[in-house]
Each structure stands twice: as structure tokens, then as C-alpha cells.
Amino acid sequence: MGTWGKVVLWIAIATWVFQDAPTPGFILVATLMGAVLLGLPLFILIGAVVLVCFVFLSEGLSGHQELTLIIRKISELASKEVLLAIPFFIVSGELMTQGSLAQRLIDVAKALFGWVPGGLAVAAVFGCVFFAAISGSSPVTVIAIGSIMVPALIKAGYPEKFSIGLLTSAGSLGILIPPSIPMIVYAIMVSASTPVDPTDLFLAGVGPGLFIGGMLAAYSIYTGYRLRIPTDDFSASAIFREFKRGFWSLLLPVIILGGIYSGIFTPTEAAAVSVVYALVVELFIHGDLKPKQLLAVGEKSMTMMGALLLIMALAISLNHYLVLEQIPDAMVEWIREKNYSQVEFLITVNILLLLVGTVMDIMSAILILAPMLAPMSAAMGIHPLHMGIIFIVNLEIGYLTPPVGLNLFVSSTLFGKGLGEIIRSVIPTLLILFVGLVAITWVPSFSTALVDMIHAPAQKPAPQNQPEATPDAKPGVKSLQDLMKGLPQSDETAPKVKSLQELMQGLPPTPKAPPKVKSLQELMQDNQAPAPTENEPSQD
Structure with a gap:
């Protein structure tokens, strides 16, 4: 059986499989294995599977979008240096x-x-x-x-x-x-x-x-x-x-x-x-x-490259479908x-x-x-x-x-x-x-x-428990943290340094809170308001 006869037989088998296939994955595996057993050329096999998957199995795609996806993936492959x-x-x-x-x-x-x-x-x-x-x-x-x-x-x-x-x-x-x-x-x-x-x-x-x-x-x-x-x-x-x-x-x-x-x-x-x-x-x-041998070198190289790159382009598209x-x-x-x-x-x-x-x-x-x-x-x-x-x-x-x-x-x-x-x-x-x-x-x-x-050498981790050096740091110059670590830590000779909040908490309470500073708008409202009565405390 010739190549095109195998292609026709493979299409007939694939069509029969599609009718009762339980899952898209089953279709993909069945068609791939059937084509391999028939001995089809690889670029025909992968190309046909890609078209079938995108046209018949993809959800949410219609019209020319399937072919557009394939062309885009091939273009992405060609752009890889x-x-x-x-x-x-x-x-x-x-x-x-x-x-x-x-x-x-x-x-x-x-x-x-x-x-x-x-x-x-x-x-x-x-x-x-x-x-x-x-x-x-x-x-x-x-x-x-x-x-x-x-x-x-x-x-x-x-x-x-x-x-x-x-x-x-x-x-x-x-x-x-x-x-x-x-x-x-x-x-x-x-x-x-x-x-x-x-x-x-x-x-x-x-x-x-x-x-x-x-x-x-x-x-x-x-x-x-x-x-x-x-x-x-x-x-x-x-x-x-x-x-x-x-x-x-x-x-x-x-x-x-x-x-x-x-x-x-x-x-x-x-x-x-x-x-x-x-x-x-x-x-x-x-x-x-010899220079005349270069033609044979080019012919063999181009034949090998043409077959390989075509298969790669179609396989990239198939992989994209698998990811989708x-x-x-x-x-x-x-x-x-x-x-x-x-x-x-x-x-x-x-x-x-x-x-x-x-x-x-x-x-x-x-x-x-x-x-x-x-x-x-x-x-x-x-x-x-x-x-x-x-x-x-x-x-x-x-x-x-x-x-x-x-x-x-x-x-x-x-x-x-x-x-x-x-x-x-x-x-x-x-x-x-x-x-x-x-x-x-x-x-x-x-x-x-x-x-x-x-x-x-490029991924050597920095030593632990050491401060990270700053860009402007010079050898031999200690940071403030290092200097403070060197001070004596005796509780009897070195008084505890209190924070500002602790100092304020230690002040004696004032008998009367300081007057509230009013805004200009509040002052103008006070001038327009009636004087308070004896039973009503002043806002001040």
C-alpha cells in the first residue's frame, strides 16, 4: 500500500473512532497509534492530528482561529534563536x-x-x-x-x-x-x-x-x-x-x-x-x-534540516493543544x-x-x-x-x-x-x-x-548572622550596630535607655488637660453661638 493509500485508510479509521470516542484523549492516542502502525510519514501524522484536534476537539474556537493558533505557534518556533x-x-x-x-x-x-x-x-x-x-x-x-x-x-x-x-x-x-x-x-x-x-x-x-x-x-x-x-x-x-x-x-x-x-x-x-x-x-x-563538494554538502544538509524543522513546527502545535x-x-x-x-x-x-x-x-x-x-x-x-x-x-x-x-x-x-x-x-x-x-x-x-x-561561585550564599555590607561600606569601619554590641551590658553600671513613650508615661499627670487648639472655623462658630447656661458646661 502506498503512502496516500495509508493516509486514506488512516482517515477512515480516525473518522470511525471519532464517532464513539469517550474522551478527546482517547481520540488522540488512538489516532497516533493507528498512524504509527500504518507507517505513515511523521510530518503527515503530526500535522493531521494537529488539525483534527484544533478543528474538532477545541472548545471555544471557531472559523479561522484554529489555523491562526497553529501559524502563531510555528512563528514562535521560528523566532527562537x-x-x-x-x-x-x-x-x-x-x-x-x-x-x-x-x-x-x-x-x-x-x-x-x-x-x-x-x-x-x-x-x-x-x-x-x-x-x-x-x-x-x-x-x-x-x-x-x-x-x-x-x-x-x-x-x-x-x-x-x-x-x-x-x-x-x-x-x-x-x-x-x-x-x-x-x-x-x-x-x-x-x-x-x-x-x-x-x-x-x-x-x-x-x-x-x-x-x-x-x-x-x-x-x-x-x-x-x-x-x-x-x-x-x-x-x-x-x-x-x-x-x-x-x-x-x-x-x-x-x-x-x-x-x-x-x-x-x-x-x-x-x-x-x-x-x-x-x-x-x-x-x-x-x-x-574541494569547492565542487560543497554542493553535495549543502544538498545533504538541507534535506535533513527540511524534514526536521517541518516536524518540529507541527509538533510545537500539537504540544500547544495538549497544554490547552x-x-x-x-x-x-x-x-x-x-x-x-x-x-x-x-x-x-x-x-x-x-x-x-x-x-x-x-x-x-x-x-x-x-x-x-x-x-x-x-x-x-x-x-x-x-x-x-x-x-x-x-x-x-x-x-x-x-x-x-x-x-x-x-x-x-x-x-x-x-x-x-x-x-x-x-x-x-x-x-x-x-x-x-x-x-x-x-x-x-x-x-x-x-x-x-x-x-x-555565582550562587555562593552570604554568611549567616552577619550584617549585609552596604555599597559604600569601607574595610575596617564598624556599623552603629557593631559599636553598640561592644558596649558593657551590666545592669548596675549601665542605666536602661528609655524610649520617648516611656519617658512621657513617667511624667506626673496634669490636673487639667491642656486646652484644645481650635481651628479657625470652630472659633467663628463660637462667636455666633449663644452663651452657655449654668446647667450646660462650656465647650472649653
Whole structure:
């Protein structure tokens, strides 16, 4: 059945559901699941659901107001500055893939780790870590590093299954090591309920990314030792040579991440800098990118951006409808009624996201689920950055799980293997990622420690029980309160200082109250009034 045939069938199913649907929420869930099972393109699915929800289900709206709301939400999305970072990072990744920046990063990693057991595999893992720090994309990382390292690993004596599985899994670090396109999308989607700074989310991903990368490296060392894979001799001169050759490649993540975290430029500006840097280095310094290749780079980048931004625009509108219908609030209230603890809630969220990751790509899951789960986690007292990293790590695993694991399809195409063979190759590394997910979920400091450390000086609380310094205060000059504290407090030598009210209360009472001071109007009235009689007391 073609795409349009599926669309017609889906409309027929949706119309039948609408007739007897008990609640709008039931309609929404039924239509979404029906469309997913039919395999409709995501932009058609979300766009149709948005129109149906606003036209048929919204209360108090009529005429053109529904479409006006959708257009306004899309316009608000387009006005977000951080959105510009996504196309810039996509273009930057394509430029580095077409040039030699990726190869030079791998050569540096091989020089650093080639002498340890499993050194070449460790170099492949950290090559993915280095490249992830400048690309922001998992599939791009798999293509750039995997196309170079898998043949090298097989040639060095590593099993083909191990080599493909390791690179397919290590490539998923591209969305966890900053900068990360999914992190930017997540920050945009939760901005209405639990605002998250993309820079802080980048910082939160460093610890978990290095932790999972270290676990994959340990697995590589174990495999190399078990298989007795020959290692290279340690050579300081080789390390120096590769660092010199890869200087411009290593400088890029320093500029990008250092500029973001030092406040020199924003993530959006950093993405633009990465494009200019990669273009200048590949064209004029390395000379490995030809001007005629720029057309192919632009074509691939625009195709990817067009699909992503269209889906984001429609998903923003769907999220707006969910907020109007108070669906996130209802879900939060349902969680509260269940009296879930934080542990039970996190277990539920992990299971949900792992299941979603098997049937939905990461961008779709973020666009649909993040606005609902973020306020629920905030209501449970979970740190927004911790929740964001849990979200990303779960969906990172989704890159490696069928039927829609994107890295599986990328590796299948890249290495010319069947999908089943690729799935079997990632099972050992997938188990390692599960262990990493459990550790990251139950140890929030993996995600929050670096952010807290960076922001600690700016958020240091003032010392307690000390007077707050005034802007004009000088060192060594005591305040009046400090001087009075230094006076002797003996009750016998120091008389009690009385207030004005106490002094007045101590005066002897006057026999006659002082005459009342009259106003000019009262004096004039007295002159006109008759004299008082003997039985009538004077007003004076």
C-alpha cells in the first residue's frame, strides 16, 4: 500500500473512532497509534492530528482561529534563536565528514591509546567521543568514524561482529557528548513548563558521556586482552607528531566548548563558528575539501534540516493543544494520586522511554513526550537537568533497538550487512549502555555535579548572622550596630535607655488637660453661638 493509500485508510479509521470516542484523549492516542502502525510519514501524522484536534476537539474556537493558533505557534518556533544552532551543526558535521578532520582525530586517538591492550578499539571509542564534541549528531559520528575504524579494526585482528557493534554503539555518544542537536531540541520543547538552558544541558551531558565512553573503552581493553590482539609500542614522538598533524582538528572542540562555557558566545553562535572554522580549515589549511563538494554538502544538509524543522513546527502545535486541554496537568495529577515515589516514577519513565525508543525515532519522542514528562518530573522533585539526561540516554539506547533504531540502519547501509546481523552485533554493547543508564538514573550527581561546580561561585550564599555590607561600606569601619554590641551590658553600671513613650508615661499627670487648639472655623462658630447656661458646661 502506498503512502496516500495509508493516509486514506488512516482517515477512515480516525473518522470511525471519532464517532464513539469517550474522551478527546482517547481520540488522540488512538489516532497516533493507528498512524504509527500504518507507517505513515511523521510530518503527515503530526500535522493531521494537529488539525483534527484544533478543528474538532477545541472548545471555544471557531472559523479561522484554529489555523491562526497553529501559524502563531510555528512563528514562535521560528523566532527562537537557539533553533539556528541545529542547521549550523548539521552543516558543520557534513563538512568534517567530507574533509579530513575526522581522520586526524582518529590518528591522535590511535597514538594516545594504541599501546594499551585493545588500544585500537579504545582509540575508536574516543575517536567517537572527540568527533561527537564537534558534530552533535549520532548518525554522522557513526558514518565519519565507523567508515574509517571498522576496516582498521578487522585488519588488526578484531572480529567483524565486535568491530561493527562497538562503532555502532559508540557512535550513539554523538547525542550525549556536547554539543548535541537532540539536547537543543529538548530544551526548546520543555521551555514552556520547565525552562532549561541548553548550555547547562550540554554541561550535564559531559559526565554521563565520559562515563559511558569509559565503560565501552573498558570493554574494548578486555576484548583486546582476551583475544591477544597485538599492540603498538608507546612512542612519545608519534604522539607529538599526530598532535601536530591534528592540531586544527583538536582546536575545534576547544573553541566550541570553551567559547560556550566561558560565555564568549552562545550555542547558536558556537554552531555558526564551527561551520566557518570547518570550511576554512578543510578548504585552505588541510586542502582536503574541494569547492565542487560543497554542493553535495549543502544538498545533504538541507534535506535533513527540511524534514526536521517541518516536524518540529507541527509538533510545537500539537504540544500547544495538549497544554490547552491540560493533558500534562492531568497526567501529573494521576501520578500524584498513585503516590509514586521518585524511584517508582523513574523506573516507570525509563521503561516508557525504552519502549518508545523501539518504535519512534529520538526527535519524534522528544517532540511528543518531553513536554508531558518534564512537568511531571518537576512535580516529583527531580532536577530538570537530571531528567533531560535520563531522557537523552534512554533514547540513545533507542538508536540501537529495532525496529526504528537509526544507527542500525546507518550501519547496515554503511557496512553492507543485514539488519539482523547488525542487531546481534550490538547486543553486548547494548547491555553496557543499560548498566550506564541505571547508574545515571540513580546517581543524579553524574548529571548535575559539573553544572553545580561551574555555577557555585555565582550562587555562593552570604554568611549567616552577619550584617549585609552596604555599597559604600569601607574595610575596617564598624556599623552603629557593631559599636553598640561592644558596649558593657551590666545592669548596675549601665542605666536602661528609655524610649520617648516611656519617658512621657513617667511624667506626673496634669490636673487639667491642656486646652484644645481650635481651628479657625470652630472659633467663628463660637462667636455666633449663644452663651452657655449654668446647667450646660462650656465647650472649653
